[in-house]
Amino acid sequence: MSDEIATKQICENSVSSEDSANQCVHDLHERQACVSKILEKVFRPLEECDPKLWRRRAYLLLIAIVYERMAMDRSEISTKELTELAKVLTQNDGKGRKGRSPKANSKTRVPTAENGAALHEAVRELYGTNLK
């Protein structure tokens, strides 16, 4: 509940005029699009490998927390950073696919450390350091 009150206060302050309200909507949509790409690149193989995960609490919490932090916490991660991360992940995925056999893109693909490596690589390219 306190999170909700805090969010309301921040939003009421930022959505003070119609222009800033429109900007707010635009910014949220931009962030959501980036988060969608990032979730797709990092978690998609996991979803494909086991639809039962949709009902698993830990999996749902993980995705929801990632969504919440990335889509809404503008002070922690700027929209520009998110956009760049999504872009780099998409580019890396394209590079990776060129060298892979067609089988690697099939629905039965099992998640490996490859996805984590892609994220590490993206972060390294963006910030010049790794996640550790």
Added chain:
Amino acid sequence: MANGRDTHEIKRIRNETLVALKVVYPAALQADQILRSLLVIFPTLEFDSLKRDLHYLCDKRYIERVLLESEGDAALTPWRRRWFRLTTAGMELADHCIADPALDDA
């Protein structure tokens, strides 16, 4: 008009709910997380109001509740803690593959 909200706003809130769920599809979000996401653009939105919209979207089969193994009695889970995900119809609507005049935002 319902609960002081005009038709345009009701449609926008329902559409934004679908958009938020589309981001995590095929995973789900808790009602409380959906509310916080919507507060970014609808700062005066109340939870009871969103609850009605979630009911509505469930009745229209655009979203569905995800029941966890840990939920012994689904009816006892507080609303804010309930998980919802897009259905295939909801995904099609969010992707504008199908149209629903009740949700189309002119």
